[in-house]
Amino acid sequence: MDLTPEHKAYLDKSVLCWLATVSADGIPNVSPKEIFTHWGSDKVIVANIASPQTVRNLRHTPNVCLSFIDVLVQKGFQIKGTACIREKKDPSYPEMETKLLQMTGGAFPFGTITEITVTQAKPILAPRYVLYPETTEADQIERAREAYGL
Numbered sequence: 001m002d003l004t005p006e007h008k009a010y011l012d013k014s015v016l017c018w019l020a021t022v023s024a025d026g027i028p029n030v031s032p033k034e035i036f037t038h039w040g041s042d043k044v045i046v047a048n049i050a051s052p053q054t055v056r057n058l059r060h061t062p063n064v065c066l067s068f069i070d071v072l073v074q075k076g077f078q079i080k081g082t083a084c085i086r087e088k089k090d091p092s093y094p095e096m097e098t099k100l101l102q103m104t105g106g107a108f109p110f111g112t113i114t115e116i117t118v119t120q121a122k123p124i125l126a127p128r129y130v131l132y133p134e135t136t137e138a139d140q141i142e143r144a145r146e147a148y149g150l
Helices: 005-013 052-060 093-104 127-131 137-148
Strands: 017-022 028-033 036-039 043-048 063-070 075-087 112-125
Touching: 005 036, 005 063, 005 075, 017 052, 028 052, 036 093, 043 075, 043 093, 052 075, 052 112, 063 112, 075 093, 093 112, 112 127, 127 137
Parallel strands: none
Antiparallel strands: 017 028, 017 063, 036 043, 043 112, 063 075, 075 112
């Protein structure tokens, strides 16, 4: 499935995402990720900075769920797909590494990259948008700023 311009825009403005994996024993794991971006038309790449459990899980079960939101607007997306761990020896690694290093400024070293091929996506909306359809993004931003003391 190709990522839409809206998916890519939310990936670009989200400061964290959450990657869900499952262990060989079927135990779920959700891990926050700080360095991620869209890659090509149908992929997301994530730097594995301090993610040994995530990497172990993906080597066993490649199915993943990745969620990301704009915390002020309180909208985003949940994507599902299949992940592959890219190592330095992979031909695609240097180009992916360059893009992710631009985001870190070299401050966060990583040895592998998770490449996710997206198979489905669905929107994430704060409940207020559903319960009170007249809610605007400006309203939601104002409420979020008050709630977070911004």
